[in-house]
Amino acid sequence: MIHFVGAGPGAPDLITVRGKQYLEKADVIIYAGSLVNPELLSYKKEGCEVYNSAKMTLEEVIAVMEQAEKSALTTVRLHTGDPCIYGAIREQMDILDEKKITYDSCPGVSSFCGAASALDLEYTLPDVSQSVVITRMAGRTPVPEKESIESFAAHQATMVVFLSTGMLQDLSRRLIAGGYTADTPAAIVYKATWDDEKTCVCTVGTLAETAKHEDITKTALMIIGDAVTHSNYDRSLLYHPEFTTEYRKGSSPT
Structure with a gap:
């Protein structure tokens, strides 16, 4: 076996x-x-x-x-x-x-879960992002044309980019071309959950600069989107006192 x-x-x-x-x-x-x-x-x-x-x-x-x-x-x-x-x-x-x-x-x-734990981050925040795109840049191994960084960026969902630490300048350019602004929150997580783990919160426009400053050249993933800074999200209805579920009846608004 x-x-x-x-x-x-x-x-x-x-x-x-x-x-x-x-x-x-x-x-x-x-x-x-x-x-x-x-x-x-x-x-x-x-x-x-x-x-x-x-x-x-x-x-x-x-x-x-x-x-x-x-x-x-x-x-x-x-x-x-x-x-x-x-x-x-x-x-x-x-x-x-x-x-x-x-x-x-x-x-x-997966390391994308380890990276979230390193940042105390929730990828799916109400009214911010309810989808996570896991992808990578094309390098020596190609990526299908229909799965370009630009096409995913157009959705404004949370993105987790693997295997692309050496191409951050190009990644930033393509994310912005797809629809993210240069000041969109981003993070680089190096060796998530290892003893030498390192986390860097930055923006789409400063990904390459941040990695260079922190001497990160490989074994990292990038997280893109407003979920990184977890601001301006709505409260979950699941635990709202007025929301009825299979297990409890919600109260009427006062």
């Missing part, structure tokens, strides 16, 4: 209980060494084989999994955050399907 496991955003105690149990029982661990906190490997049992996929190709990763299956071993494929976001898991699963190797998925805490 292959278990695809979300390692969480960084802090070793933010892996799920199930994910930790899988790590403790694994005979083989293949972890994304460029992003996963190596402290998570302290959960492995004695004799467990460990491979760093940052130094491997897809074919080499699959070869390790296949050999483990032939030896009736349990493998954990440990991805950063939640594997469903920029985890490149589908291509692995498709090959395993072809080889008739069984696998399952264990979700994890």
Whole structure:
């Protein structure tokens, strides 16, 4: 069996209980060494084989999994955050399907959730933003044309931009071209939940300047939108005394 496991955003105690149990029982661990906190490997049992996929190709990763299956071993494929976001898991699963190797998925805490906790931020504020766009800039890996930064910016929803720290000047330009103003609130969160976590609140127009000043060049994500400064939002109706729900009857306004 292959278990695809979300390692969480960084802090070793933010892996799920199930994910930790899988790590403790694994005979083989293949972890994304460029992003996963190596402290998570302290959960492995004695004799467990460990491979760093940052130094491997897809074919080499699959070869390790296949050999483990032939030896009736349990493998954990440990991805950063939640594997469903920029985890490149589908291509692995498709090959395993072809080889008739069984696998399952264990979700994890994504770094966009870790970043919100670092800022004490709520992404979805009434009358401010009720949608979150998770995206990235096109680099060596392209982005579909229909998913341009400009097209998402036009919605004025909260945006979380991954894998783009080295392109902040261009990101600012494209966000403004799409409809955000230069003074729209923004934040850069470096290594959310790690010991060396750093948070910087700025604006769309000062993203590149802020990152340069803080010497942030990678392993960060950007949050864009008025939710960053959590001002001018409406009270939630769910807990309003006049609002009736399935569980309680609201009072009449006085």
